[in-house]
Amino acid sequence: xPDGAYHHGDLRNALIKAALDLLNESxxxxxxxxxxxxxxxxxxxxxxxxxVDKAALMDAVALTGFKxxxxxxxxxxxxxxxxxQQYRQAGMAYARFxxxxxxxxxxxxxxxxxxxxxxxxxxxxxxDEVREASANAAPDVESRLMARTGWVAIHGTTMLILDGLLExxxxxxxxxxxxxxxxxxxxxxxxx
Amino acid sequence: xPDGAYHHGDLRNALIKAALDLLNESxxxxxxxxxxxxxxxxxxxxxxxxxVDKAALMDAVALTGFKxxxxxxxxxxxxxxxxxQQYRQAGMAYARFxxxxxxxxxxxxxxxxxxxxxxxxxxxxxxDEVREASANAAPDVESRLMARTGWVAIHGTTMLILDGLLExxxxxxxxxxxxxxxxxxxxxxxxx
DNA sequence: ACCTGAACACCGTTCAAGT
DNA sequence: ACCTGAACACCGTTCAAGT
Numbered sequence: 001x002p003d004g005a006y007h008h009g010d011l012r013n014a015l016i017k018a019a020l021d022l023l024n025e026s027x028x029x030x031x032x033x034x035x036x037x038x039x040x041x042x043x044x045x046x047x048x049x050x051x052v053d054k055a056a057l058m059d060a061v062a063l064t065g066f067k068x069x070x071x072x073x074x075x076x077x078x079x080x081x082x083x084x085q086q087y088r089q090a091g092m093a094y095a096r097f098x099x100x101x102x103x104x105x106x107x108x109x110x111x112x113x114x115x116x117x118x119x120x121x122x123x124x125x126x127x128d129e130v131r132e133a134s135a136n137a138a139p140d141v142e143s144r145l146m147a148r149t150g151w152v153a154i155h156g157t158t159m160l161i162l163d164g165l166l167e168x169x170x171x172x173x174x175x176x177x178x179x180x181x182x183x184x185x186x187x188x189x190x191x192x
Numbered sequence: 193x194p195d196g197a198y199h200h201g202d203l204r205n206a207l208i209k210a211a212l213d214l215l216n217e218s219x220x221x222x223x224x225x226x227x228x229x230x231x232x233x234x235x236x237x238x239x240x241x242x243x244v245d246k247a248a249l250m251d252a253v254a255l256t257g258f259k260x261x262x263x264x265x266x267x268x269x270x271x272x273x274x275x276x277q278q279y280r281q282a283g284m285a286y287a288r289f290x291x292x293x294x295x296x297x298x299x300x301x302x303x304x305x306x307x308x309x310x311x312x313x314x315x316x317x318x319x320d321e322v323r324e325a326s327a328n329a330a331p332d333v334e335s336r337l338m339a340r341t342g343w344v345a346i347h348g349t350t351m352l353i354l355d356g357l358l359e360x361x362x363x364x365x366x367x368x369x370x371x372x373x374x375x376x377x378x379x380x381x382x383x384x
Numbered sequence: 385a386c387c388t389g390a391a392c393a394c395c396g397t398t399c400a401a402g403t
Numbered sequence: 404a405c406c407t408g409a410a411c412a413c414c415g416t417t418c419a420a421g422t
């Protein structure tokens with residue numbers, strides 16, 4: 001598929017790709033529907049044949065983001081053996097993804113103007129996947145609470161660092177901050 | 193100061209007020225600079241005599257939001273006696289503020305296009321204020337870690353509930369979810 | 385079926401001009 | 404000093420028309 005290949009039916013994906021590129025080149029402000037179309041080499045009306053809305057395109061971008069996040073998490077997860085270590089690695093991967101893809105990460109956690117159940121279903125499935133894969137980390141009842149607490153703490157930490165409210169500019173400072181927080185979560189000293 | 197009072201020098205605050213009103217009436221989409229000016233009864237060019245930017249106006253709105261949040265937190269804080277209870281009440285107030293002012297809360301935690309150090313300074317001062325007011329909750333070193341962990345967990349929980357990723361639709365479900373998470377933080381069973 | 389070009393209503397920003 | 408009206412470049416969305 002040489003020049004202009006996506007004019008033969010793959011414009012939908014080309015638009016998502018263009019939006020992703022614009023997102024980490026020029027931030028959220030740079031992502032107008034017209035700019036995306038320009039980048040993909042089509043007219044500004046063309047996207048409407050593949051997405052009902054600008055919001056619908058952004059939802060598709062968010063879904064792509066969650067797929068990327070899932071891969072990053074599961075890959076980090078599989079590099080550890082013990083349940084607690086798996087959790088920690090998954091959490092670190094989550095945070096690192098946020099640091100490395102700020103604009104995308106923020107976009108992912110935003111209520112879409114359209115119905116975003118498809119994206120949310122994927123995100124929740126990802127969450128359950130990680131939790132079940134580490135189910136041997138602690139006894140049943142507490143493991144659900146532990147997973148949820150871990151999630152909200154990592155998510156909050158990532159967001160507050162991105163906002164600049166938690167001061168951690170260098171990668172080292174961020175890692176250490178995350179270390180201290182996972183410790184406080186009890187992930188370090190829960191029985192079994 | 194009867195009709196059209198803020199034409200005598202208070203337009204700046206009138207614009208902030210108008211933006212706040214629009215924010216919880218029609219959500220973030222409804223807050224265009226022109227709509228704010230319309231609501232305040234001035235021409236769309238008038239705001240530029242008080243704010244260099246639309247972003248600068250939104251920063252002022254965010255600062256107002258943090259002041260409201262501070263009042264809510266400190267008021268809840270003073271209703272408890274023991275340090276741990278004070279933390280819990282403060283955290284609950286933080287979350288409740290998010291639920292009751294979704295659009296404003298989201299706006300507050302967003303990197304302004306302009307320099308937002310003024311807003312961040314206020315937010316950090318608020319954080320230190322709460323932490324120091326509850327300093328007797330636990331021994332020194334751990335109290336800093338505890339406060340920070342509590343903050344990121346409450347913040348993450350609030351955001352993920354607002355996003356719809358953590359299912360808690362009724363106020364009761366949200367309170368219970370927050371209860372469980374504060375428990376897991378160790379705020380329930382730390383020595384002393 | 386897929387894409388385009390013109391059109392519409394709206395937006396943020398600037399600037400000369402008014403008081 | 405403070406505000407206005409017109410103007411500019413941009414945006415999201417629609418729609419008749421082209422292939």
